Amino acid sequence: MFKRNFAKLNQAMGFQRASNRQKEQPGISDVSSNVRAPNSCQGAVSDDANYSSWMMEHPSALTSFDQMMKDAKGKKIVVFLDYDGTLSPIVNDPDRAFMSDEMRASVREVAKYFPTAIISGRSRDKVKGFVQLSNIYYAGSHGMDIMAPPRPARSSDGKYHTVSLDRKSNEAVFQPAQKFLPSIQKILKELEEAIMKIQGARVENNRFCVSVHFRQVRDEDYGMLEEKVKSIMKHYPDFGLGWGKKVMEIRPSIEWNKGNALEYLLDTLGLGNCTDVLPVYIGDDRTDEDAFKVIRKGGQGYPIVVASSPKDTKASYSLHDPSEVLTFLLRLARWRKASSSSRSLSQIWGVVHVKPNGWLNPWFVLKKLKYSPYFSSIPPTRLSGTIRGTTLGTIILFNLPSTALCTLLPQIASSRLSDLHENGCGREAYLCSSSSSHPHHLLGSDMREENLVYVNESFFGMLICPPDKMKYATAINKWKSKKPRCK
Ligand SMILES: O=P(O)(O)OC[C@H]1O[C@H](O[C@H]2O[C@H](CO)[C@@H](O)[C@H](O)[C@H]2O)[C@H](O)[C@@H](O)[C@@H]1O
Numbered sequence: 136m137f138k139r140n141f142a143k144l145n146q147a148m149g150f151q152r153a154s155n156r157q158k159e160q161p162g163i164s165d166v167s168s169n170v171r172a173p174n175s176c177q178g179a180v181s182d183d184a185n186y187s188s189w190m191m192e193h194p195s196a197l198t199s200f201d202q203m204m205k206d207a208k209g210k211k212i213v214v215f216l217d218y219d220g221t222l223s224p225i226v227n228d229p230d231r232a233f234m235s236d237e238m239r240a241s242v243r244e245v246a247k248y249f250p251t252a253i254i255s256g257r258s259r260d261k262v263k264g265f266v267q268l269s270n271i272y273y274a275g276s277h278g279m280d281i282m283a284p285p286r287p288a289r290s291s292d293g294k295y296h297t298v299s300l301d302r303k304s305n306e307a308v309f310q311p312a313q314k315f316l317p318s319i320q321k322i323l324k325e326l327e328e329a330i331m332k333i334q335g336a337r338v339e340n341n342r343f344c345v346s347v348h349f350r351q352v353r354d355e356d357y358g359m360l361e362e363k364v365k366s367i368m369k370h371y372p373d374f375g376l377g378w379g380k381k382v383m384e385i386r387p388s389i390e391w392n393k394g395n396a397l398e399y400l401l402d403t404l405g406l407g408n409c410t411d412v413l414p415v416y417i418g419d420d421r422t423d424e425d426a427f428k429v430i431r432k433g434g435q436g437y438p439i440v441v442a443s444s445p446k447d448t449k450a451s452y453s454l455h456d457p458s459e460v461l462t463f464l465l466r467l468a469r470w471r472k473a474s475s476s477s478r479s480l481s482q483i484w485g486v487v488h489v490k491p492n493g494w495l496n497p498w499f500v501l502k503k504l505k506y507s508p509y510f511s512s513i514p515p516t517r518l519s520g521t522i523r524g525t526t527l528g529t530i531i532l533f534n535l536p537s538t539a540l541c542t543l544l545p546q547i548a549s550s551r552l553s554d555l556h557e558n559g560c561g562r563e564a565y566l567c568s569s570s571s572s573h574p575h576h577l578l579g580s581d582m583r584e585e586n587l588v589y590v591n592e593s594f595f596g597m598l599i600c601p602p603d604k605m606k607y608a609t610a611i612n613k614w615k616s617k618k619p620r621c622k
Pocket residue numbers: 217218219220224225226227228229230232254255256257339341346348350379380381382384420422
């Protein structure tokens with residue numbers, strides 16, 4: 136039973152069983168494969184040759200960048216990033232896998248222009264603590280703990296598990312492995328006791344998963360460590376064991392991985408069914424392969440593996456190491472920035488600022504955005520939802536001249552939530568106003584600022600659903616630090 140479960144999970148994770156320690160030896164899958172033994176010139180030459188021929192199959196995302204972006208024109212890019220080995224270099228001490236300030240700045244920059252998520256094997260809190268950015272989505276525990284926009288999302292069988300709302304951030308927390316938490320606590324305790332005497336071994340609590348690290352374990356002690364871990368896990372048939380980079384990863388045996396997390400995030404962003412969405416996923420480890428597969432299956436997107444030596448992968452492109460990831464992210468942001476400055480105003484998405492009863496405050500928004508959208512067509516898109524526990528009557532995105540707005544307001548206030556769900560994808564949506572519009576002129580004297588609802592980018596994420604042309608929200612981040620004014 137135990138064996139069967141392990142085998143099943145390993146297969147699902149794209150792992151091979153551990154005849155497996157070899158998998159972790161330098162030169163095979165580990166980053167330390169860069170380090171060559173002295174006097175091994177011949178080996179070095181053939182390593183280089185292997186790498187070059189592997190690169191033919193998985194060309195550099197940097198040298199292919201121009202072509203990739205050419206193909207991405209008119210598509211909605213969504214960026215997914217792994218953490219360890221991708222945004223931060225692999226280091227001996229998992230608690231010190233810090234990302235550089237440059238890397239942080241590049242992720243921040245990318246997230247200004249594209250919806251961006253980090254999907255890590257770490258606990259969500261830990262990876263958030265490392266990254267320290269507020270304008271991105273975080274998924275921890277290999278995707279089993281996702282903070283996403285508060286939008287209902289569906290799975291392949293039509294259902295997703297329960298989603299609860301995080302009051303602080305107004306984002307929805309999706310945790311399909313909740314029921315395993317008590318067992319995980321027990322496993323943690325047993326593992327800690329069992330490995331305590333093995334020098335260099337350590338257990339990491341990743342909330343819905345557990346990692347047993349052996350990067351600093353002596354070779355001769357590894358067998359004993361593996362035996363101990365396996366003998367504990369024999370008593371937990373609902374869990375599986377996989378091997379990452381000098382780490383054993385214990386996870387609940389549920390059909391959920393980084394690939395599912397990617398799909399879930401796209402769904403919650405309202406992009407699940409869009410034909411013009413282009414996910415970019417950058418990752419270095421085996422668990423990232425699940426996400427690569429999903430992108431491949433979708434037939435659109437860029438799975439990019441971070442690897443400094445040849446490896447089996449479903450990725451189409453490669454980057455050598457985190458420093459190349461940094462360069463790629465900077466180029467991506469720069470590319471979008473350059474193309475955005477040549478966009479007409481009518482292509483820029485607005486930000487919605489509404490009162491709980493659904494009234495708009497376009498003047499306030501425009502002041503913040505420092506631009507003046509103009510609009511030319513009908514009908515308006517009407518949306519509503521719950522933000523930070525406050526139910527909104529309606530959020531309205533218009534592409535009407537502001538004069539038309541005046542006449543439509545009563546009608547808007549009665550719009551329904553279903554409008555959003557039925558049409559989460561593919562709507563033109565602009566904030567309606569003109570620079571000359573004054574809120575009191577548009578909204579009447581009952582407009583009070585304390586009634587305004589701050590719509591943050593996670594909610595806005597629901598609305599980034601480009602129809603035929605690429606749209607994006609340039610000003611979202613400016614709103615990030617704002618306190619909500621709704622009650
Ligand atoms: O999905 P990821 O974000 O890549 O997480 C996978 C594992 O990453 C971490 O371990 C790895 O990085 C450590 C720090 O560089 C390194 O010491 C360790 O040997 C690597 O396996 C993390 O600590 C694990 O919990 C994750 O499962």
